[in-house]
Amino acid sequence: MSQDRPFLDVQDLHVSFGGNTAVRGVSFQVDEGETLALVGESGSGKSVSALSVLQLLPYPMAHHPAGSVLVEGEEMLGADEARLRTLRGASISMIFQEPMTSLNPLHTVAKQISETLIVHKGLTRRAARERALELLRLVRLPDPELKLLSYPHQLSGGQRQRVMIAMALANEPKLLIADEPTTALDVTIQANILELLSSLQKELGMGLLLITHDLGIVRSMADRVCVMTDGEIVEQGPCAQIFDNPQHDYTRKLLSAEPKGRPAQVESDGAEVLATKDFGVQYKIDKGWFGKSQVFEAVRPIDISLRAGQTLGVVGESGSGKTSMGLGLLRLIESQGEQYLRSQPLHGLRQKQIKPHRRNMQMVFQDPFGSLSPRMSIQQIIEEGLLVHESQMAKDERDERVDHALLDVGLDPQMKERYPHEFSGGQRQRIAIARALALRPEFLVLDEPTSALDMSVQAQIVDLLRDLQCRYSLTYLFISHDLKVVRALSHFLVVMKDGRIVEQGEADEVFENPQSEYTRELLSAAFVR
Amino acid sequence: MSPLNQRRWQNFKANRRGYYSLWIFGVLFGLTLCAEMIANDKPIVFSLHGELYFPVFVTYSEAELGGVLETEADYRETFMRDLIERDGWAIWPPIPYAADTIDWQLEPPYPQPPSGEHLLGTNGQSNDVLAVLIYGFRLSVLFGISLTIISSVIGVAVGAIQGYFGGWVDLIGQRFVEIWAGLPILLILIILASMVEPNVFWLLAILSLFSWMALVGVVRAEFLRARNFEFVRAARALGVSDFTIMRRHVLPNAMVAALTYLPFVLNGAITTLTAIDFLGFGLPLEDPTLGRLLQQAKQNLHAPWLGLIAFMALAVMLTLLIFIGEAVRDALDPRRNLEAARVAG
Numbered sequence: 001m002s003q004d005r006p007f008l009d010v011q012d013l014h015v016s017f018g019g020n021t022a023v024r025g026v027s028f029q030v031d032e033g034e035t036l037a038l039v040g041e042s043g044s045g046k047s048v049s050a051l052s053v054l055q056l057l058p059y060p061m062a063h064h065p066a067g068s069v070l071v072e073g074e075e076m077l078g079a080d081e082a083r084l085r086t087l088r089g090a091s092i093s094m095i096f097q098e099p100m101t102s103l104n105p106l107h108t109v110a111k112q113i114s115e116t117l118i119v120h121k122g123l124t125r126r127a128a129r130e131r132a133l134e135l136l137r138l139v140r141l142p143d144p145e146l147k148l149l150s151y152p153h154q155l156s157g158g159q160r161q162r163v164m165i166a167m168a169l170a171n172e173p174k175l176l177i178a179d180e181p182t183t184a185l186d187v188t189i190q191a192n193i194l195e196l197l198s199s200l201q202k203e204l205g206m207g208l209l210l211i212t213h214d215l216g217i218v219r220s221m222a223d224r225v226c227v228m229t230d231g232e233i234v235e236q237g238p239c240a241q242i243f244d245n246p247q248h249d250y251t252r253k254l255l256s257a258e259p260k261g262r263p264a265q266v267e268s269d270g271a272e273v274l275a276t277k278d279f280g281v282q283y284k285i286d287k288g289w290f291g292k293s294q295v296f297e298a299v300r301p302i303d304i305s306l307r308a309g310q311t312l313g314v315v316g317e318s319g320s321g322k323t324s325m326g327l328g329l330l331r332l333i334e335s336q337g338e339q340y341l342r343s344q345p346l347h348g349l350r351q352k353q354i355k356p357h358r359r360n361m362q363m364v365f366q367d368p369f370g371s372l373s374p375r376m377s378i379q380q381i382i383e384e385g386l387l388v389h390e391s392q393m394a395k396d397e398r399d400e401r402v403d404h405a406l407l408d409v410g411l412d413p414q415m416k417e418r419y420p421h422e423f424s425g426g427q428r429q430r431i432a433i434a435r436a437l438a439l440r441p442e443f444l445v446l447d448e449p450t451s452a453l454d455m456s457v458q459a460q461i462v463d464l465l466r467d468l469q470c471r472y473s474l475t476y477l478f479i480s481h482d483l484k485v486v487r488a489l490s491h492f493l494v495v496m497k498d499g500r501i502v503e504q505g506e507a508d509e510v511f512e513n514p515q516s517e518y519t520r521e522l523l524s525a526a527f528v529r
Numbered sequence: 530m531s532p533l534n535q536r537r538w539q540n541f542k543a544n545r546r547g548y549y550s551l552w553i554f555g556v557l558f559g560l561t562l563c564a565e566m567i568a569n570d571k572p573i574v575f576s577l578h579g580e581l582y583f584p585v586f587v588t589y590s591e592a593e594l595g596g597v598l599e600t601e602a603d604y605r606e607t608f609m610r611d612l613i614e615r616d617g618w619a620i621w622p623p624i625p626y627a628a629d630t631i632d633w634q635l636e637p638p639y640p641q642p643p644s645g646e647h648l649l650g651t652n653g654q655s656n657d658v659l660a661v662l663i664y665g666f667r668l669s670v671l672f673g674i675s676l677t678i679i680s681s682v683i684g685v686a687v688g689a690i691q692g693y694f695g696g697w698v699d700l701i702g703q704r705f706v707e708i709w710a711g712l713p714i715l716l717i718l719i720i721l722a723s724m725v726e727p728n729v730f731w732l733l734a735i736l737s738l739f740s741w742m743a744l745v746g747v748v749r750a751e752f753l754r755a756r757n758f759e760f761v762r763a764a765r766a767l768g769v770s771d772f773t774i775m776r777r778h779v780l781p782n783a784m785v786a787a788l789t790y791l792p793f794v795l796n797g798a799i800t801t802l803t804a805i806d807f808l809g810f811g812l813p814l815e816d817p818t819l820g821r822l823l824q825q826a827k828q829n830l831h832a833p834w835l836g837l838i839a840f841m842a843l844a845v846m847l848t849l850l851i852f853i854g855e856a857v858r859d860a861l862d863p864r865r866n867l868e869a870a871r872v873a874g
Binding site for chain 2 (some may be wrong): 330332354355356358361362363366367370371372374375376384435
């Protein structure tokens with residue numbers, strides 16, 4: 001810091017909601033031209049700290065028992081609304097996590113960007129439009145003239161985030177607060193957006209307050225890092241120092257939390273559990289009453305052969321067809337081609353005929369909050385499959401199976417009378433795994449089971465899955481966009497893009513020596529950031 | 530009771546207003562269920578020549594009791610009173626009038642204002658208004674509950690099927706509901722009333738035909754939303770049948786929305802019955818109803834107690850039901866259950 005007075009100076013900030021204190025005595029400074037990263041897991045208070053800079057918290061429910069936020073020496077806490085409004089969007093602006101919902105769906109891009117120019121700079125409509133075009137060029141949006149007239153739904157997620165950045169930059173702010181700017185985006189797009197942010201920061205010489213849970217982003221972007229947990233900053237310092245020589249236990253824990261390890265070796269002569277030939281998934285798109293229906297190929301034909309204890313990782317970005325593949329393999333949606341579970345054909349069977357096979361193939365879903373019925377107790381959730389497939393089973397035996405499944409996933413069977421909302425995300429995901437395991441299936445489809453979880457919890461779930469696989473020689477189809485997680489679990493790998501199989505092979509082979517351009521791009525976005 | 534239901538009951542009690550409303554309503558409903566013991570033109574029990582008689586439960590002819598007429602004994606008559614007084618005793622209900630008892634001792638004009646003998650006055654037929662109120666309350670609530678149960682069962686079933694299966698089923702179902710809801714129910718009632726002599730069951734059947742749509746929309750919306758939930762998909766992956774998924778996974782989630790509607794449906798049912806009684810197309814004349822009390826109030830504007838009493842009775846009944854409904858909604862809210870668990874734990 002060359003100047004005496006940093007642009008943003010937060011001292012001993014406290015934030016309380018009602019009786020709960022969310023942030024306790026946080027202090028940090030951001031100067032123009034520098035990037036400060038606030039790192040922490042969900043609930044650590046990092047977003048709340050950033051929102052209090054612009055006084056955007058739900059006051060008066062939220063309040064600040066102590067502390068000060070100085071912007072160019074001016075106190076923000078308790079500043080009047082008119083003053084705050086001139087600062088927001090002008091000298092400090094903000095971009096949010098969710099590019100889907102932070103743009104107004106009813107207004108064109110031109111209107112959304114020029115609005116802030118008209119309000120803050122008093123530009124005329126025409127001048128504002130000119131400037132908007134300039135900004136879209138600045139954020140490197142392709143075809144800016146055309147995009148100016150587009151509505152948000154016509155843009156992709158990455159394009160929307162670019163528009164958001166353009167809006168934030170409209171008034172040449174001195175500080176940009178980016179709250180998880182890339183979390184909702186695909187890996188390759190993440191890399192592009194981050195690259196854009198750091199080059200814009202250099203061009204415009206502004207300060208960047210980056211809020212994220214992703215250490216990979218921090219390492220490549222930040223000058224200085226504040227590690228937050230439970231409402232406090234436990235460690236603060238230059239980026240290199242934090243990564244190479246962490247002082248605090250929590251920082252070390254966070255750094256070591258990345259999913260590590262490799263899948264256990266299995267003999268290649270195990271029984272073949274899953275096999276497909278020319279397996280694909282197609283959707284029919286109806287074109288009204290009289291139009292011809294079109295066919296959309298979500299998954300192009302693929303041959304798979306998996307033996308007991310092996311994992312097939314399926315990697316791809318959103319919309320690549322990886323979830324369709326999982327659902328199709330379980331015949332939860334219509335699929336084409338041949339597929340065999342333990343040499344028994346599943347293709348051509350009707351839903352009723354598949355029912356007896358369902359006990360051998362189960363699924364774990366991405367969202368641990370949506371995949372458990374909120375009105376059923378844990379016991380009811382886990383025993384449901386047993387009630388269908390083992391209807392003769394005595395109650396005692398069923399209870400025992402439920403207890404056993406809970407012990408398998410590392411939960412206390414005492415908890416089984418409770419309801420899903422009483423558990424954390426990681427615990428819920430364990431419950432979802434227990435539900436799938438209760439039937440003792442051989443084949444499990446895991447659809448992004450870790451991506452809704454915090455980093456340290458992710459690693460635990462990965463360890464759990466690997467452990468369960470060894471113990472019961474389960475066969476996994478592991479769907480994920482996160483290459484680190486996939487690497488830790490998969491024996492084989494399929495890389496998908498737009499329904500096509502871009503690359504298929506042994507996992508180590510693909511990671512060490514990727515054959516296709518797209519795989520290389522993915523790998524570089526994920527690891528070398 | 531399972532722990533969850535205990536918690537739900539705690540939540541219900543935590544809503545003091547709803548809890549007290551349930552008590553008040555329960556007491557009122559319980560009392561009116563024994564209306565024959567409270568307001569009747571017969572003694573609850575009397576003794577004659579050393580034998581006990583229970584005229585509320587058994588019909589005795591006058592001849593049996595020592596008179597001449599073969600018709601049912603009229604215990605309010607001087608002859609019967611004297612007979613019982615001479616050789617026995619009688620315990621009368623606190624209000625010695627049934628809803629259809631005509632007090633011949635009153636001098637015209639009718640209706641008469643409240644007095645010591647008739648606490649809420651009398652109506653145009655010289656019936657005791659308090660007795661009419663007690664019988665009318667019972668009839669309204671029983672009718673309302675029956676209608677609510679029937680129409681909710683139909684409505685939830687139709688909404689569930691439409692929402693769960695979607696597509697053509699939903700499309701055709703919705704159009705049918707729209708057309709059906711467009712039928713002029715009052716006109717149909719009037720036509721039907723001229724064809725059949727309406728009694729309680731006829732009226733219940735006809736009103737059920739036209740009141741099941743209330744819940745279809747909300748249940749359908751809940752099912753449409755829930756059928757794409759991951760836990761529904763998980764249940765399908767477990768091989769659970771459609772019907773079981775609907776019943777076990779989707780319905781409980783839809784029921785909270787449906788339950789919050791139920792007090793309104795019940796209120797609507799009571800109001801509909803009152804309205805058609807008021808218009809004179811409802812239950813036969815011998816049934817005491819709040820609607821007819823309102824009708825009489827309109828015909829006798831110079832007797833304001835009639836209207837005030839009928840209004841107060843309806844207002845109190847409907848308000849209590851709404852308060853109870855609010856408490857039921859709180860009780861079934863899983864987030865509140867969580868809070869209760871935290872406080873308890």
